[in-house]
Amino acid sequence: SMIVKLKEKNEILQNYIKIIKDNIIFYVAFILYYISIFVTYIPFEKAGTLKILLALFTCLCLAINLIPKIRIKFKYIKKKRILVVMCVAIGAVLLKDFFVIVIYLFGVNIYLRIKDLKPLFKISFYLLLIITIVTILLCMIGVINNVVTARNGVQRYSLGFYHSNVLPQIILYLCIYYHIFKKNITLVSFTVFEVVSILAYIICNSRNAFFAIQVLLIIFIIVKKYRCNRRYIKLLKLIAISSPIIIAIISLLLLYLYSINSSIAITFNDFFNNRIHMCWLYYQYQEFKVINFMTTEYFQKIILTLDNGYYYSIARYGVIILVPIFMIF
Numbered sequence: 001s002m003i004v005k006l007k008e009k010n011e012i013l014q015n016y017i018k019i020i021k022d023n024i025i026f027y028v029a030f031i032l033y034y035i036s037i038f039v040t041y042i043p044f045e046k047a048g049t050l051k052i053l054l055a056l057f058t059c060l061c062l063a064i065n066l067i068p069k070i071r072i073k074f075k076y077i078k079k080k081r082i083l084v085v086m087c088v089a090i091g092a093v094l095l096k097d098f099f100v101i102v103i104y105l106f107g108v109n110i111y112l113r114i115k116d117l118k119p120l121f122k123i124s125f126y127l128l129l130i131i132t133i134v135t136i137l138l139c140m141i142g143v144i145n146n147v148v149t150a151r152n153g154v155q156r157y158s159l160g161f162y163h164s165n166v167l168p169q170i171i172l173y174l175c176i177y178y179h180i181f182k183k184n185i186t187l188v189s190f191t192v193f194e195v196v197s198i199l200a201y202i203i204c205n206s207r208n209a210f211f212a213i214q215v216l217l218i219i220f221i222i223v224k225k226y227r228c229n230r231r232y233i234k235l236l237k238l239i240a241i242s243s244p245i246i247i248a249i250i251s252l253l254l255l256y257l258y259s260i261n262s263s264i265a266i267t268f269n270d271f272f273n274n275r276i277h278m279c280w281l282y283y284q285y286q287e288f289k290v291i292n293f294m295t296t297e298y299f300q301k302i303i304l305t306l307d308n309g310y311y312y313s314i315a316r317y318g319v320i321i322l323v324p325i326f327m328i329f
Contacts, residue, residue: 026109029061030120031127033102038131043145043162055102062105065113097317118181125177132170135160156205168200168209175213185220193217244329248322251310255279279311292318 036054039047088104110117138144139160147158156164175193179185193213201210226232257265258276269276286292292315306312313321 023065023109023113025061025065026114027119027123029058029065029109030106030123032061033058033106034124034127035131038128041161041163041166042135043147043158052098055098059102059105062102062109065109066105121177121181125174125181128170128174128177132167132174136167151205154205157203159203164204165206165209168197168204168206168213171197171200172209172213172216175216179220185217185224190217190221241329245326248310248325251308252314255311275307279306279308279315282306282311282315286315288314289318291320292316 032054036051036058039050039054044050088100091100135144136159139146139158144160146160147162147164149156149158149164158164159167161167171193175197178189178193182189194217197210197213200206223236254265254268254276258269258280265276306315310322313325
């Protein structure tokens with residue numbers, strides 16, 4: 001049985017190597033863009049410039065990766081797809097945001113060339129783990145600052161990141177990546193992530209990520225128990241698809257209730273450490289719009305802390321951005 005298992009593992013490894021080898025440029029682009037986002041969470045003066053350079057290389061790699069497919073299928077590309085490309089390009093110019101082009105190029109590459117997304121989770125796990133460890137080590141030897149903040153008199157350490165809540169969130173993502181590509185939760189994996197999350201909570205005092213990882217581990221255990229139940233899987237899929245819509249509606253509803261001094265919204269605001277209030281403050285500087293055209297520079301001038309992803313997306317792009325977000329889910 002040991003020989004059979006080794007053969008199976010070898011076949012899986014060979015399959016992964018073949019998948020990555022066939023689209024090596026795409027995975028290089030993915031790694032470059034992942035690092036470009038990661039550096040913005042480090043207190044590094046040139047982080048913005050480095051992100052732009054890495055993003056440009058990412059676009060170049062993604063465009064090069066598409067050339068063979070476009071050359072073969074150029075005659076068969078439908079006019080609708082050409083129209084979509086033009087609309088995205090025009091939208092990126094109007095929104096004055098390079099991010100739109102990067103995400104679109106990733107989407108086209110995945111649609112035309114990438115048949116299996118599983119390697120992305122494994123790459124993400126090991127890449128994030130390595131660069132996080134490197135960041136912490138650089139912080140320990142004094143190359144990167146250990147930013148210290150306080151909450152209710154308790155010190156919170158960042159361990160090399162720009163804020164103390166970043167490392168606990170990274171641990172949360174590592175937990176997600178690991179259990180997705182392993183497709184299983186074990187006593188060992190549960191214990192390791194539980195212990196690491198507790199240590200991060202003690203050092204960084206970030207509650208959101210700590211509570212999230214507790215809920216996540218419980219969900220993983222439930223999934224393991226009921227994953228053979230078709231009704232359960234259908235229900236889980238329905239919740240997963242509808243959750244962004246539900247959370248977006250709740251977020252906007254709480255913002256509206258807060259604006260009219262509702263006691264419910266004020267209670268939620270206190271629970272979420274003034275996050276609803278900060279979003280309400282933002283809209284004192286800018287009107288609530290269906291579609292928003294502004295430069296990144298202007299947005300950065302008036303930006304306040306918008307920890308809710310829906311608040312941030314709507315503030316940056318307008319309510320219209322919720323449509324593609326829901327479509328992607």
